[in-house]
Amino acid sequence: MLVDDEGLAILEEDECFELMGSASIGRVGVSIGAIPAIFPVNFYLSHRTIFFRTGSGTKLSAALREVDVAFEVDRADAIYHQGWSVLAVGQCHEVTEDVELEQVKGLPLEPWAPGNRTHVVRMDPDFVTGRRIVSAPHA
Amino acid sequence: MLVDDEGLAILEEDECFELMGSASIGRVGVSIGAIPAIFPVNFYLSHRTIFFRTGSGTKLSAALREVDVAFEVDRADAIYHQGWSVLAVGQCHEVTEDVELEQVKGLPLEPWAPGNRTHVVRMDPDFVTGRRIVSAPHA
Numbered sequence: 001m002l003v004d005d006e007g008l009a010i011l012e013e014d015e016c017f018e019l020m021g022s023a024s025i026g027r028v029g030v031s032i033g034a035i036p037a038i039f040p041v042n043f044y045l046s047h048r049t050i051f052f053r054t055g056s057g058t059k060l061s062a063a064l065r066e067v068d069v070a071f072e073v074d075r076a077d078a079i080y081h082q083g084w085s086v087l088a089v090g091q092c093h094e095v096t097e098d099v100e101l102e103q104v105k106g107l108p109l110e111p112w113a114p115g116n117r118t119h120v121v122r123m124d125p126d127f128v129t130g131r132r133i134v135s136a137p138h139a
Numbered sequence: 140m141l142v143d144d145e146g147l148a149i150l151e152e153d154e155c156f157e158l159m160g161s162a163s164i165g166r167v168g169v170s171i172g173a174i175p176a177i178f179p180v181n182f183y184l185s186h187r188t189i190f191f192r193t194g195s196g197t198k199l200s201a202a203l204r205e206v207d208v209a210f211e212v213d214r215a216d217a218i219y220h221q222g223w224s225v226l227a228v229g230q231c232h233e234v235t236e237d238v239e240l241e242q243v244k245g246l247p248l249e250p251w252a253p254g255n256r257t258h259v260v261r262m263d264p265d266f267v268t269g270r271r272i273v274s275a276p277h278a
Contacts, residue, residue, distance in 0.1 A: 005194060005197045005198065006193075006194045006197055006199070007194070025215050027166055027177055027211060027213075029168040029175050029176070029177045029209065030175065031175075034207070035207060035209075035228055036168050036169065036170075036175075036207055036208060036209035036228065037168070037209050037211075037226055037228070038166055038168045038177060038209045038210075038211035038226060039211075039224070039226075040211075040213045040215065040222070040224050054145075055144060055145045055146070058144045058145055059144065060145070068173070068174060068175055069175060070168065070174075070175035070176050070177045071177075072166060072176075072177035072178075072179075074166075074179045076164050076179065083179070085178070085179050087176055087177060087178075089174055089175065089176070
């Protein structure tokens with residue numbers, strides 16, 4: 001088992017995608033101007049591509065253009081002090097092709113919030129990394 | 140009620156800190172080199188200051204130096220499609236003064252993971268913003 005500099009077990013790529021696919025809420029990390037920001041989003045993973053929605057003309061939508069974006073998913077168990085986190089990095093692209101939009105239509109991507117989240121964004125990660133807490137140091 | 144460009148209700152500062160104080164896991168957004176990253180951390184909020192631990196000499200520890208960092212906390216209810224998120228932005232500083240370390244010692248900041256997370260970091264946010272989902276559009 002490989003361990004990182006924080007003492008966490010390093011996950012293999014397949015496991016990262018498997019864990020990511022088991023979740024439905026992720027966080028997008030991006031800079032708005034020079035200010036870093038993190039937004040939670042509902043997402044769906046399909047064949048190693050991450051899909052989520054943003055509103056048209058929103059700050060988030062603008063910030064996602066042509067920059068590397070961080071996408072993180074995690075799960076923590078407060079009772080057993082176990083957990084994992086997976087980080088994907090890559091560029092986002094708006095889904096505009098009719099064929100692709102048709103495919104996306106069937107995905108469980110309905111937003112929870114009101115407002116006009118008509119834009120579907122896809123992210124094909126350049127890489128993913130993941131970590132798992134393997135044991136607790138608690139007394 | 141103020142609403143943002145995504146159709147979410149904008150929270151007031153007091154409410155942001157109140158919600159943040161009700162959580163114990165947050166996500167730190169920072170760039171490592173030019174690559175954006177998000178890390179989950181156990182944290183504790185005390186008088187509007189965020190405390191969390193990092194390992195000595197880790198990538199995270201280095202990345203936190205003298206740059207603006209995003210710190211995000213959220214809660215989502217998958218059944219009722221309700222939720223909120225709070226974002227704090229500011230610089231992080233390692234807690235090195237004995238007096239301050241003594242104060243921090245009593246805080247519920249024990250790390251879940253093994254490894255040497257001896258460094259305590261404090262963040263006094265320059266600002267916080269928060270959003271709440273006010274109703275679901277689901278049929």
